[in-house]
Each structure stands twice: as C-alpha cells, then as structure tokens.
Amino acid sequence: MPADAIEDDLARRFGIDPPLTLLARKSSKARIGFSRMRSSRPMRGHSLPAKPQEAFAFWVPLSVPFFSNLWTAGRRREVPDLRLGDVQLVDLGERPVVSLDIPFDSLRFYVTQVALDEMANEAGIRRVKGLYAPNFGGRDLVMFGLAQAVAGAMEQSGDGTAMFADCIALAFFTHIVRAYGGVRIGGRNARGGLAAWQLQRARDLINVNLAHDPSIAEIAHECGLSSGYFARAFKQSTGVSPCQWLTKMRVERAKELLKDPRCELADIALLCGFVDQSHFTRVFSRSEGYSPGRWRRVHRI
Known part of the structure; x- marks a missing residue:
C-alpha cells in the first residue's frame, strides 16, 4: 500500500x-x-x-x-x-x-x-x-x-x-x-562483517547515489545479501550504520564543492542529496560544528 x-x-x-x-x-x-x-x-x-x-x-x-x-x-x-x-x-x-x-x-x-x-x-x-x-x-x-x-x-x-x-x-x-513474538534473534546475527568486495561495492553505490535516495534493500541486493544481514554486517565493518555513512559521505562531498567559490550553497545542497539549503546547513553544522558558509571562509584557498 x-x-x-x-x-x-x-x-x-x-x-x-x-x-x-x-x-x-x-x-x-x-x-x-x-x-x-x-x-x-x-x-x-x-x-x-x-x-x-x-x-x-x-x-x-x-x-x-x-x-x-x-x-x-x-x-x-x-x-x-x-x-x-x-x-x-x-x-x-x-x-x-x-x-x-x-x-x-x-x-x-x-x-x-x-x-x-x-x-x-x-x-x-x-x-x-x-x-x-x-x-x-x-x-x-x-x-x-x-x-x-x-x-x-x-x-x-x-x-x-x-x-x-x-x-x-x-x-x-x-x-x-x-x-511480542517470542522469537530469539540469533544465527546469522553472530556472523562477521562484509567481505572486502561487498564493503567496496556498498561504498561505491552510496558514493555515486549521494544526490538520490538509495535504500538499504537496493544496496544489499547488489551485495547478494538480505537487508537485515547487510545492515548489521555494514555496521560491524565500518562502526556506523548505512544511514550514518550516507550522511557522512554527503558532508564530505559538500566540503569538496565548498572549496569552489563558484558553487552556490543551494546548488551544493541538491548535488549532495539534501532536500534544500536549510536541510544542508542543519546537517552540516551538526557534523562539523559550524555552518557551510563559515566552513568555506575558514578553508578558503
């Protein structure tokens, strides 16, 4: 539905x-x-x-x-x-x-x-x-x-x-x-993280889809895994959830674009997958401690 x-x-x-x-x-x-x-x-x-x-x-x-x-x-x-x-x-x-x-x-x-x-x-x-x-x-x-x-x-x-x-x-x-279902979670949960090729594949897929809205299921499918196992294994391999990794990569990509003075903040927001400039500023500030505009001034080449 x-x-x-x-x-x-x-x-x-x-x-x-x-x-x-x-x-x-x-x-x-x-x-x-x-x-x-x-x-x-x-x-x-x-x-x-x-x-x-x-x-x-x-x-x-x-x-x-x-x-x-x-x-x-x-x-x-x-x-x-x-x-x-x-x-x-x-x-x-x-x-x-x-x-x-x-x-x-x-x-x-x-x-x-x-x-x-x-x-x-x-x-x-x-x-x-x-x-x-x-x-x-x-x-x-x-x-x-x-x-x-x-x-x-x-x-x-x-x-x-x-x-x-x-x-x-x-x-x-x-x-x-x-x-509420009386079922113990075990078995696959105890297994290790992603294989090296799976981790690289997942990172590549996230990085090329920063401007879009990739789902865990889509990335897990490309790694030949179920959504649940992929999410657990990804966190075990990287220390963060796929959602947190996506946000981290969006911020890193934004930093690269901020170094180019010709790029407007609103354009950077959309290129990195943020809904708008306000959303971009909020997430970036939470991650880096200050706004994109100030970060650009501090790191001006």
Whole structure:
C-alpha cells in the first residue's frame, strides 16, 4: 500500500488530516509504515473499524492522555491508561475501534504478517506467528525511542530518507519479534562483517547515489545479501550504520564543492542529496560544528 493510501485511510477512520507517513522496504510489497497521528481537539464518537487484515499496529503516545477506550472484535476491552514510554499493540484482524473523545498525538507503527514472515526469512529465524502483549501493551522504552526518532525525522524535512526508514524498520522488527513474538534473534546475527568486495561495492553505490535516495534493500541486493544481514554486517565493518555513512559521505562531498567559490550553497545542497539549503546547513553544522558558509571562509584557498 503506498503512503498516500495509508494516509487517506487513517484520515477517514480517525477524522483527522492525512498524517505524515514514512514507508520502509520500498523495494518489497511487504512494507512497514510509520504515521504521526494527531488531533488537537476532542471529537464525538469512535474511530471507524480497520479493514480486517493480517497486520498489527503499535501505538506509541508522544503526549498524554491517550486512547483509553478500546474495542476489538466488537467487544469493549479494559486497558490501562498509557504513560509516556508505554505502547499499545492491536491486531488489525480484530477490527479495533477507539473513542475519540480526547486530543491525541502518537506515532503509529504498521506491520503486516507478510512483512514479518519475509524479514524473518531474511534474518534466518523461525516464522513469527503473530504478535501478542498482555493487556494490549505496557512499558516499552525501545519503541518510545524509535517513535521519537521517526517523529523527529518527519519534523525535519529531508531527514526521513529511504535508508533512514529502512534502518528504523530493521530495529523495529528485531525488537518486536523478541518482545511480542517470542522469537530469539540469533544465527546469522553472530556472523562477521562484509567481505572486502561487498564493503567496496556498498561504498561505491552510496558514493555515486549521494544526490538520490538509495535504500538499504537496493544496496544489499547488489551485495547478494538480505537487508537485515547487510545492515548489521555494514555496521560491524565500518562502526556506523548505512544511514550514518550516507550522511557522512554527503558532508564530505559538500566540503569538496565548498572549496569552489563558484558553487552556490543551494546548488551544493541538491548535488549532495539534501532536500534544500536549510536541510544542508542543519546537517552540516551538526557534523562539523559550524555552518557551510563559515566552513568555506575558514578553508578558503
């Protein structure tokens, strides 16, 4: 399902504006979606039921209070009041419905059973036969941290790249299959880093695609590996994630272009894969300690 279809469906069901949504695993039909769900005002009635499907949704509040009235399979369920750092898990096959009588702000993680099966196969672990949490959830600071990272990327235009979304999806999968699927992650995870040719191939692909938005899946495919194994092996080989490496290479390329006084900052931003000059300045300053303009003046030849 494309991002705009998810946004339209959530907007219709919850009576809100289409929520910002990031999709991971774009090279696969089994995608994982992250949506920022917000309403600044209480509404009457309930959300519309979800279309029955083999999928799960994790709701991570970014403010409280949060939905306290929940119906699944047509029955009202007793659920505890959620605090910041808590999570609520619902099976979309049970057509969950919530009361909309309070404002809310949360990050919704969406994953299908097909995606769970596909990623389990890639990771070399047994199939995850559904997800479950007593009382529909509870304290989960890992999910809260992931939600904050995704929400921050959505607020900062350009930070939510395909590679960033893929990294979050891999971390999300690794956590939920252990915490909610009862599956231990092992096997391939214990293996070493990338072979020398794979590391060189990955670096070359990232370097020639700095102006674009390469995904982990695309680079992993060129190295003959699954997305999950590639991401883990790349970090073991380099000490950083593929997403962090991409950002580092974009900054290094920007430094080269900044040495040419004929290059405008806005043009450098686009050539290096930043959304605009503002995004370029923000990332560059965070990496180097001062703005591109000042860096250019300091390193003027």
